Amino acid sequence: MLTRRELIQGTAATGLALSLPGTGLGAVERQRVLVVVQLAGGNDGLNTVVPLTDPRYRVARPSVALSQAEVLPLPRGDLGFHASLARLHALFAQGQVAVIQGVGLPKPDRSHFESTAIWQTARLEPHRDPSGWLGRALEQRADAVRQPLMALGIGPAGSSPTLVGTRAPYPSLSSLDAFAVQPDRRFPQDGPALNRAVAAVNADPREDGSPAAYIRRVARTALGASAALADATHDYRSMVEYPKNGFADQLRLVAQLCSGALGTLAFHVTLGGFDTHANQKRQQATLLQQLAEGVAALFEDAAAHGFADRLVVMTYSEFGRRVKENASGGTDHGSGSVSFVIGPAVQGGLYGKPPDLGTLADGDVPATLDFRAVYASVLQGWLGFKPGPVVGNTPPFQLFRAG
């Protein structure tokens, strides 16, 4: 196994080593962090935050509706969390969960791909410019180009379009071990020569728009980030037991990277499988439990490492689902859904209008709150970016505690 030092020397030889702005600097150690969680497939908002006293809810969903026993009521009585969200319900009671109701696209689009693209780019015509809303926002920082670890996509799916900037590709990683060039185990002494050569074949900085130039640019980012990551995460030990699933693994990696003071401002992680056209109850219960338990473990771990107060998690999903269930014990693509914004810094409570089953739009709970308002609020209130250039003139609202 190549040592960290050799790896860094291997890349330093061609000038690719990163100068780490992070380690040891107070500013970076107090860096606020946003973790964006994509609930891919279209999470059913109505069965996430449930209008449990509205009789129309059960009429529309004879088999998909949750019973009283499957819901954890909120103080105002007419709404409740899906029981699988017990750990989030507890955080809500502590005032650490903002529930954004009726959130969605100003003009509904029932295609997964279009809706996801619109959410991730924050552009209603997402195919003109592939940059993501966070990728663009981060470029407001003067050091955005020199700091490729400013944002990280976590997970096997590769970089999220959310984190695509107009200039710099932000890295994505599934595990730290996989994030380095490893020599043949039989010839470990070959490591430095191998790393030098991999750096050299990717060194040509000319940008001619060719795929080779693109690959070289990504490779240079990867090699530089590899060295910096190896350095910064050396001492992390997780302080809590995370649930055993892929989503929790992603969140553990987030905690590890936050603990290293790499200066990463934003993470994007994905929990998929919400496209519940059939057998929704079992499927969504499992997924929401993974969501709540994973996020709660992340905050516990963060608290033990002393960075919970600079951590905020927000969830999004491309759309909600039809009010009326289909014949397969599921629901089809709908419109408005619900987002959570979670953390000790969050001003907990209910935001937006609760779903009104009396005024549906084409069979759907309409989106009464433009998704870009949530982005604007998080950008301005948490990360300190100007929202206007990123999401247009949708006004932000107050989501965070003062100070």
Add this chain to the structure above:
Amino acid sequence: MDPSKRMAHLLRRAGFGLAPRELEQRLASGFERTVADLLEFQGTDDGLQNLDQLVGGILDFNAIEDVRTWWVYRMVHTRRPLVEKVAFFWHGHFATSIGKVGNATWMAQQNQIFREHGLGRFGELLQRVARDPAMLNYLDGASNRKASPNENFAREVMELFTVGLGHYSETDVREAARAFTGWQLRDGAFTFVAADHDDGNKTFLGHTGRLDGSDVLRILAEHPETAKHVCQKLFAFFAYDGPDAKALQPLLRTWNETGGSIREVLRTLFVSDAFSSARAWRAKIKSPAEYAIGSIRALGGTVTPRAMVPLMARMGQDLFNPPSVKGWDGGTAWISTSSLFERFNFAATLTAQRGGEGTSHVDPEAIFEGMQPTSLADVLDRTVAKLLDGELPADSRAALRSYLDVPDDPKGKPAAFVFDRRFVDGKLRGLIHLVLSTPEYQLS
């Protein structure tokens, strides 16, 4: 393009790359004959009878890992490479995921449709895929009932499989969903349940009548936007992205003359000037399957396909488990910082397979095809010739040469070049690891 380069290009696109000594044989046949051999595959024994005998025995098609292993073995060893490549194309087009379907046998059956009908008429392929158990399950067609239509398949068949976004309305989605009602699964097979079918009048894309699912598919298959959409996708997959109308014209003409024959559309494409143009060469980023299978084929030997399957997944392509019904995005989406490391580390794992006969091993010296190299310069030239069509930027070539010049014992001095076991095991494997890690090798 010189004939060797053009042939290597053809076999990368219409197959999964050349095996040792294959180039000579293909060149002896010539380009046009090779194209014909690839398309009229019935004339070539696929050489996979031994594999097929294992199905139901050590290959258990109730387990998706075994189905994946079976397909990877086919891609590596088939003598009908275009059949597997076309199946791979349709797997991305009619993307269906084991994650939802949950039945590995159905996934294998669908794959067999792509193999048997993937070069036939598009309309026939579409009718079969729409009745296929994996698809009926994946896009919820099987639970689409008159009393409560499920629009999932109706929407995606238009958005992704045929005419494309912008060529249908929400009303068309609803009307198509009505037409497909009653298409269900019974005991794992397609069945039509008249009681659940809505046989009322429908108006779909300008056609009115008591339309059923077959009618909708026929209307879609014959729609001019389907010809454009599918020809454009075939061109982009096999030649280069973003072809202009002029480049697509010959494919569309063939499509119209042959009633949507994929075989004839591909023949038109492969023999076209555009296919063998400078614009097409190295224009595509290899998918993980192309990268992995191509590397395994080039290095000969016998590699355990079961061991390669999870490595391909880590590079971003888990066969039978595409990320969405849109398939894999491809292109630059294949290349992220983490997926690049996965490629580098795949190259390390592959080149380190050094078991003996009967266990997983590659034969790096196979790239020299029996003619021993005479110097380090010769090693480098011939490796680059074999794996990179002989073309690598001078700086990169110099970096690889520096790597070869570093003695593998750090205290040792460069010794005289000897092509022995030690050189092959150490430096040659390392060199191939590096070649497989160059930006140029990621390109097809």
